[in-house]
Amino acid sequence: MATMDVDVVSAERSLFSGEAEAVFARTPEGEIGILPGHQPTLLALTSAPVRVTTAEGDHVIVAVHHGFLEVRENHLTVLADIAELAVDIDVDRAKAAMNRAIAHKQDPDYPGNADAEYERALLRLRIAEGHYTPAT
Secondary structure, eight states: OOOEEEEEEESSOEEEEEEEEEEEEEETTEEEEEOTTOOOEEEEEEEEEEEEEETTSOEEEEEEEEEEEEEETTEEEEEEEEEEEGGGOOHHHHHHHHHHHHHHHTOTTOOSOHHHHHHHHHHHHHHHTTOSOOOO
């Protein structure tokens, strides 16, 4: 099967770099699947999993908390401020973050964005617990 070069990076580090058969991500308009040979495009990403099907048929799932996806000349790049491999998610830490976000949502004087904190924690938990399965 045909492949494309894929890089998934956050502000902190590279999370995946290699050949892939397909990449699935969520934009504000909905879910998109990118296959080798896709036309050039630049898309905003929402807080959702990015699923990469590697050339070997393995699945890499990354929790991406907003970012961009660019396709150019059979090369796909995902760039996110915050991103985390599913296998690296600490479930206990994600649960604690969710509990803090719930408490912050109930505090009208909380200066942060409790909704965004809750969204990030929920995504991390769902991915870590296997609720997002790779597309076939």
